[in-house]
Amino acid sequence: MARLLVLRSAPYHRSSLSAAATAITSSRSASSPASPAATSRRPSAPSSRLRGPPSRRRRLWPRARRKEPLPAAPAFVVEELGWGTQLAVKLKMLVAPPWKRVRKGSVLTMTLRGEISDQLKTRFSSGLSLPQICENFEKAAYDPRISGIYLHIEPLSCGWGKAEEIRRHIVDFKKSGKFVVGYMPVGGEKEYYLASACAELYAPPSAYVALYGLTIQQTFLRGVLEKVGVQPEIQRIGRYKSAGDQLGRKSMSNEVKEMLGALLDNIYGNWLDTVSSTHGKKKEEIEEFVNSGVYQVERLKKEGWITDLLYDDQVQIPSLADH
Structure with missing residues (x-):
C-alpha cells in the first residue's frame, strides 16, 4: 500500500513564556528549604530581581495585552480643488484628442462581474482589479464632467472583504453629491x-435574486x-x-463546524445590520423577510x-441628474 507523507511541524512555544515560567519556579523554590544541589541549579539572575519590597519587585510573566479598537479606514471627504489644479484640468481637457x-x-458606466483580482491589471490583461475599481470611484468623484455612475452588478466570485471595500467606495462617492444608480x-x-x-436599484422583470442565506462547502x-x-x-x-x-x-469535525458557524454568523450579522x-x-x-423565502422579484419591489x-x-x- 502506498503512503502519502505529510510534513510534521512541532508545536510553537514562545521563549518569553518558558523563561518566565522557569523564573517563577525558581523564585518559589527559593522560599522553601532546598538541598545544595538544587540551589546550584537555581538561576541567580531571576532570584536577585525578587529581592526588596513587594512594590518594587519586577514582574517576570508577560503582561496581558489590552484590547484596543481595530484601526478604521479614514473618513472620505471630497475636498475642493485649488485654482491651479482646476486650471490644469481644463487645459488638459482642451488639448485632449x-x-x-x-x-x-x-x-460613467461600470460593470462588476466575475473574479476581482488584488493586483493591478494592465491595459492588455482582461478582468477586474480592486485597485482600479476603487480608483475609478475616486476619480469620478472629483471629475467635474461626471454627473453620476450607472453600476451594473452581476454575479461575483470574490470574497466578502473585497465586497466590503467596493461598497465603502460607493458610499464615499455619494458624499460628492453625485448619484449612483444600480442595475442587477x-x-x-x-x-x-x-x-x-x-x-x-433597478432589475428586469425576469431577474433572478436568490436570498437563500450563506453557506460554506x-x-x-x-x-x-x-x-x-x-x-x-x-x-x-x-x-x-x-x-x-x-x-x-x-x-467536517465538530470543531470546524463551530469555527465556520461563527464566521458565517459574523458575516450574516454584518449583512443584516447594513x-x-x-x-x-x-x-x-x-431577517424575518429573508427567512420567509424570497423567490419572486415582484415581492422585492413591493417591499422596497x-x-x-x-x-x-x-x-x-438623465432624469436622475438632480440627485
Whole structure:
C-alpha cells in the first residue's frame, strides 16, 4: 500500500513564556528549604530581581495585552480643488484628442462581474482589479464632467472583504453629491450587499435574486485515497487545527463546524445590520423577510428592496441628474 507523507511541524512555544515560567519556579523554590544541589541549579539572575519590597519587585510573566479598537479606514471627504489644479484640468481637457474628450454631465458606466483580482491589471490583461475599481470611484468623484455612475452588478466570485471595500467606495462617492444608480439582473446576498448602497436599484422583470442565506462547502479526499490505496500520515496538534482534514477525514469535525458557524454568523450579522440601516428597518424585520423565502422579484419591489422592474434600455439615467 502506498503512503502519502505529510510534513510534521512541532508545536510553537514562545521563549518569553518558558523563561518566565522557569523564573517563577525558581523564585518559589527559593522560599522553601532546598538541598545544595538544587540551589546550584537555581538561576541567580531571576532570584536577585525578587529581592526588596513587594512594590518594587519586577514582574517576570508577560503582561496581558489590552484590547484596543481595530484601526478604521479614514473618513472620505471630497475636498475642493485649488485654482491651479482646476486650471490644469481644463487645459488638459482642451488639448485632449476628440476620442478622449468627455462631455460635461456624462454618466460613467461600470460593470462588476466575475473574479476581482488584488493586483493591478494592465491595459492588455482582461478582468477586474480592486485597485482600479476603487480608483475609478475616486476619480469620478472629483471629475467635474461626471454627473453620476450607472453600476451594473452581476454575479461575483470574490470574497466578502473585497465586497466590503467596493461598497465603502460607493458610499464615499455619494458624499460628492453625485448619484449612483444600480442595475442587477442576477444576484444573491453579496450582489445585493453592493446594490443596497446605490441611490436607486433597478432589475428586469425576469431577474433572478436568490436570498437563500450563506453557506460554506468543503471537499474531503479521504474516501478517494482509500480507493487508490494511499494512506495519509497526518499529525494533528489541537482540536481547531484543520489543515490536514481534507486528506484525513470524510466529513467536517465538530470543531470546524463551530469555527465556520461563527464566521458565517459574523458575516450574516454584518449583512443584516447594513441592509436594515439602508432600508430604515429593524434587523429582526429584515431577517424575518429573508427567512420567509424570497423567490419572486415582484415581492422585492413591493417591499422596497428594488426601485422598479425595468429593462436596461428603459432606465432613464438623465432624469436622475438632480440627485
